[in-house]
Amino acid sequence: MTDDVQHMKWWGWGVDGVGFHWQDKPGFAPFVEQAVGLDLHTAPPVDPPSFDDITVAASLASPAFVSSLASIVGADHVTTDKLDRVVHTYGKSLRDLVRVRANLIERAPDLVVYPGDEDEVQRVVDAAVAADVVIIPFGGGSNIAGSLEPRADETRVVLSLDMGRMRELIDIDEESGLARIQAGALGPDLEQQLGARGWTLGHFPDSFTHSSLGGWIATRSSGMQSDKYGDIADIVRGLHVVRPSSAGVSGLLVIRPIPSSSTGPSVREMIVGSEGRLGIITEATVVVHRIPAKRDVYGYFFPNWEAGIAAMEEIAESDATPSITRISDARETGFSLATSKERHGFDKFAAGTVLPTLMKSKGWKLDDICLSFIGYEGGEAHATRQKKLVDRIVKKHGGMGVGKGPGVLYDQKKFDTPYLRDFLLDRGAAGDVSESAMPWSKVNQLHDNVVAAAEKAFDEIGIKGWIMSHMSHSYHSGACLYFTFAFVFGKDPLGEYDVVKRAIQQAFIDNGGSLSHHHGVGLEHAPWLEQDISSQGVAVMRGLFEAVDPGANFNPRKIVADLKEPAEVN
Amino acid sequence: MTDDVQHMKWWGWGVDGVGFHWQDKPGFAPFVEQAVGLDLHTAPPVDPPSFDDITVAASLASPAFVSSLASIVGADHVTTDKLDRVVHTYGKSLRDLVRVRANLIERAPDLVVYPGDEDEVQRVVDAAVAADVVIIPFGGGSNIAGSLEPRADETRVVLSLDMGRMRELIDIDEESGLARIQAGALGPDLEQQLGARGWTLGHFPDSFTHSSLGGWIATRSSGMQSDKYGDIADIVRGLHVVRPSSAGVSGLLVIRPIPSSSTGPSVREMIVGSEGRLGIITEATVVVHRIPAKRDVYGYFFPNWEAGIAAMEEIAESDATPSITRISDARETGFSLATSKERHGFDKFAAGTVLPTLMKSKGWKLDDICLSFIGYEGGEAHATRQKKLVDRIVKKHGGMGVGKGPGVLYDQKKFDTPYLRDFLLDRGAAGDVSESAMPWSKVNQLHDNVVAAAEKAFDEIGIKGWIMSHMSHSYHSGACLYFTFAFVFGKDPLGEYDVVKRAIQQAFIDNGGSLSHHHGVGLEHAPWLEQDISSQGVAVMRGLFEAVDPGANFNPRKIVADLKEPAEVN
Incomplete structure (x- = not known):
């Protein structure tokens, strides 16, 4: 594992030594007992899983391919190391954590590459596409929509492209309030560098400490203060995206930092939310603000x-x-x-x-x-x-x-909420989140019907479950409701999770909400995409992906399935 | 010509009987003389052109095809009438007006169809695609980017789909501040219907009186009050777009009115600015506001x-x-x-x-x-x-x-400015506009260099020209500069116009501005698209169009040229 990039622990959220504690919160244990029937006093946590118990299939990457990449990024920055491959297999969704803790690693990436600059990204991309390798970009690894995992049946070599070394603030145009920042910068990296010069991006998603600018863009993230600062689509003006180069044509897609433009369908708004399917985001020029008084x-x-x-x-x-x-x-x-x-x-x-x-x-x-x-x-x-x-x-x-x-x-x-999920998992319980945006006229109806749908799902699987919600963002014409749900696992954790998660997602759609407000689509939400944006909407998106990535090298089968296998996702 | 839809006069802006007058403005004649060397006292206006002088090739539409469409929309709402075809040949750009006044109609649409509802649009689209007909949607006809004209060498039947009968406010969700409006509604239609219920869209482009909601969306329009109300991309939340239906799959693309969403690349933002290339916009759900105190x-x-x-x-x-x-x-x-x-x-x-x-x-x-x-x-x-x-x-x-x-x-x-252009044309002079958005740090530089580029162009063609500008919209990170230029024609009006217009557009790009802020791309701005959004950006857009409209039936070769003929536009 390269020394330059720090990752979250392979089996959970955040860094070692930080966690959720209940002993100093007198109301917590009674609350949990009443909500999901879990007695914290008699449910001791399991020990962290041992990495020795994890099994990963041998890497499909040939030594020649690894060595060709080493000649681009340096031998220290390409690896087939087991820990690196496991860290890059999943994001941090509940499904991801349950699987990795249970040694359910169907398909790890075959190698992990850490490019140091845009030129290296271009050369890695070109080498990978030439060798018909699958490329999955990786930022902070906080994704909870299944956007990062290789598909189980992928027979080609899978390369996880970790952007963690590219985390510099390149420049601030102080007159315009625009900052050029490399895509691998995590929230704290970025706010620290901006803050030192008196500026802020104002983008603070729950995942802030472990998510990256590139990841925010690739998944259409929103922060807690987006009422003022906007969603990431509002914040991002300029973009660099590396796509395969060809004879005489640079692979670098450049969207210049224009405040607003009337140049056809928005390519900028195609990149935002593209989860790696249109190329590798290497930098963005974002709207920044002077730190308010x-x-x-x-x-x-x-x-x-x-x-x-x-x-x-x-x-x-x-x-x-x-x-x-x-x-x-x-x-x-x-x-x-x-x-x-x-x-x-x-x-x-x-x-x-x-x-x-x-x-x-x-x-x-x-x-x-x-x-x-x-x-x-x-x-x-x-x-x-x-x-x-x-x-x-x-x-x-x-x-x-x-x-x-x-x-x-x-x-x-x-920023501590994600640690609570590990706390519950340590005690055999699920805790997860799902969110949707809707017009104001649908807020109460959606709220009540989602709660009812979750409760019906809990009944169906015969468990005592809990669901709660907050309105997290508001807009002139509507709002985002963010739901958190929890239950103690029975015999089939992922099966039970699916029943609850599906009931909630379907209730979003049935009550006029989007399938996702700021977590992206990935694999987790793809089954509802057609109900959200209609068959023709999916056809347009699918057409875009297939036209732009005919070899299906860029994070294939995320968001929408390939034409060849529609049944798999939809 | 159908009685239900009123058009602008075929040879100029607006309606008969309205025009620009200078006799009540004592400073105007001296100003014009000083600016472009035109003496209004000795330059009498030409008479309006006579429609009898206009020649149009015979319609390629077969009687059988016309009759099949008549069975969908009614015989009164499909026509091959000469006036209708001429009205639908061009928008109202300077180039358009020069050509139509000079009887330069290389390729008129073969027929004009006025659908009455979404279902009729679907049936017309399906019939047209089945017959390999080209469909060009038409709103108010105010376009100034060449988005409406059939390509001169188009050998297929060209159908102009006039949305003018579809102009109803369908519904207001007063709790959410969202209104469903049919795409053919012109500015006054729409504000009148909203205003009667106490609401406003707040979208007031210069073309307001003669442009439509669907046209605003299709060209990424901005209004004069967009600092408060947003550009049309901000205003539009829900969309209906009719695309070809196929066995078992509806052709209706529906984007529901969600305030913000994280569902992959934004299909909504692909439709906005698409100038008819992705299908026919039939209605939109837009953010509306109570009329302010x-x-x-x-x-x-x-x-x-x-x-x-x-x-x-x-x-x-x-x-x-x-x-x-x-x-x-x-x-x-x-x-x-x-x-x-x-x-x-x-x-x-x-x-x-x-x-x-x-x-x-x-x-x-x-x-x-x-x-x-x-x-x-x-x-x-x-x-x-x-x-x-x-x-x-x-x-x-x-x-x-x-x-x-x-x-x-x-x-x-x-809303009177466009009439000035006709006033100048009547006297043998050009008046036109071009606009660009840029970061604040580039505003002064772009302003000065565009003025210099225009003056150099005037010198080059040996005329006395005039260029002036205003900042029309501002954003946190930049602004839009809107340029107006004028000169008295020499021997080659369009050749001279091209020299000036090209100099201005190139200076936009060279000084960090977009090729267009709110007028779209069409044919007029397409040559600069690659310089604006890079070759890869154009490749992505081209991929989208070709994948989604493989038969090139939807306003083909606008925004970007087809792969087959890249030289023609680029």
Whole structure:
């Protein structure tokens, strides 16, 4: 494994030594017992899996091919090492983690290559295509849609192209607020380099610490502050994408950083979301902002979900422009209160006597209340004014502000959620997420019907399950609902997971939502693509992929299946 | 010609009886004489061309084919009538008007069909594709990029599909702020129907009165208030596109109105800008807004262009969110002052003694000052606050406000500009426009170099020409510059036009701008596409078109040439 690039642990999220702990959260164990019937006191965690137990088929890469790549990137940056191949087999979806922990590695990539610059990427791509090798680009490895794994029946050599060495901020055009950044930069790499010069990208997905700019672009990512900064499609203006070169024609696709353009179907918007199928994204020129003078996240409580959503809808339509609008449903609010630590002021407020007394005086029910976070960014006066505008709307819908305490907590914990999934897996339980965007008029209906569909699925497999949700992003015409679900595995973990996951995805589609708002399609969501964008929409996308990659060398059969094997994905 | 659809006059912009008049604008004739050497007093306009002089080749459509279409849309809604064919031959570009006035109609469509609903569109499309007919969709006919004309050497039957009967507002989802509207609705149709229910689309391109929703989408249009409402790509969420149906598979491509989505390369963003090449847009679901309580456009003067652009750039980066930011360069400011009518208060101010006195006191030069319009929309308090924020920035850059007078004038005159082109053509002179978007860091450089390139081109053809510009749209990371140029024709109108137009387009590309910001590609801009989005970008787009329309039935050879004939366009 190359020394230059740090990966997450092969069997779970994040880095060794960081994890979720419950002993300092007095409400957590009772909550989990009540929600999914798991007694944390009597369910000791399993030990981390041993890498020695993992078996991987021999690499199909010939020594000659490996050596030809070594001559491009250097011998240290091409490898058929077992650990490297396992790390690059999957992303970090629940399905991925269950499989890797159970030594279910049907098809690992045959080799991993770490290019150091765009020219090396071009030469690797050309060598791979010439040898009819499959290329799968790899950023931070945080994908949860199955976008990274080789198909089980792939008989050609599979090359995982790890972009981790290409993580530099190349340049900032300070006059235009545009930064050129290499695609392999992880969130912290990138914000650190920008921050040192007074700038921010403002893109903070849950995966921020372990996901890359190129990965965000390839999967159409959205960050927590996208109400202000936009989704990645809004943020990315310029792009470099390496495609096969041919006699006299450079393989480099260049989209220049134009703010807006009227040059036919948007090739930029074809690259965004392409999950490697159109080529290898090597750099992007992105819209950046000066770090705002003021940045605050405030907490609010609403008497119930409907009131909270009505407020969010009115905020989206109003003149107010908060940077974050987020509200948890009653179940997720209960979860948040349960995961609070004792010592924090806010938690005393919430878990102690203050909140119950307050609610009684308002006639609120503890089982109905919803916790909301709303962020304000910009100049001092702007942030203050936005809060004033929002506070008025919150009040109109019966909500109340509870200050910055919860917002500070939210800010501190916002990137920790993925660790909870490993905590549950260690104890034989599933925890996963799925999200959808929909018009405002469908938000309540979709929310209730997804919860009902999940509960029906839990009943079907005969387990006690849990599902909760928050509205994570809002737009003028709609919002994104983000669902988290959990259950204790029975005898067939992946079979049970499929029943629940499928019920949720189908309910998204049936209730006017997209199959995915910011996690991409990969293999996991591909079965619903036709229901989302219609057969003709899929035909257009398929036509694009087949025309542009006739040899099916670029992450084939992701998003849509090849014509030859439609049954496999659809 | 069907009675249900009104067209612009066949030889020019707009409707009979409306035109540009100079006698009530005392500064205009001297201005024109000085700018392009045309003496309006001694250059009497030519009479409108006579339709009898126009010759069109016989229609290639067989009676059987015409009759098969009549059985779909009704006999009144399919025609091979000469006037109908001529109206549908071209858009309204300068090249189009020169040609049609000179009876240069190389290839008219063979028939025109007016479908009444989506089902009829599907049946027409299927019949046309089965008969290997070329289909060119037609909205308001205002296109200026050559997107509407059949290629001269097209040997197949060409069908112009006029969407003018499909212009209904189908539905408003008031909770989500989304309206379903048929693609053939012209600007006024659409705003009238929305306005009656208290809503607005907020999309006001110069062509507003004679362009359609479907045309805006097909060419990636932008309106004057897009700073607030977004470009058409931002506005359009849902789409219906009719493509050929096949056994068991509907031809209707449906993109549902999702606010944001992560479902692979954006098919929505492939349709936007596709100029008919991917199918026929029949309806769209668009983001609409409640008509704001307040809507004002204020005028400002800046001492010079650089100061004005610096202010616009700072506004774009600030917390302020005006609905319009627009500034004319010194030349266009001179033109605006010259086209003012005597009687208006503002014009007295500008053309009388007030402005000169004021400028003297500030040390400004009349030849340098730049007129700017900035719009504020929303609630009363919001609009007031935005103006306050903007006024502070204007002042910092040495500008000064001159009240609402010029804004009212601007609002009244904003859709009249195209009539000026006919006025000039009637007098043997060219007037045309071309626009580009670029990062802020390139705005001044591009502006100056485009002016220089145009002047060099004027010299080259040995004429006295004129070019002026305004910044028409701004974004966080850049802006759009909109250039207007004019000259008196010599012996070879289109040859001379080509020299100037090419010089301007090439200067866009050479100075970091897009080849087009909101007019599309068509035939007119196709030669620069490769320089704009790179060979690989064009290869991706070409791959898409060829895969999705293998028979080349949908407006072929627009945007990019077919593989078979790359030389023709590129």
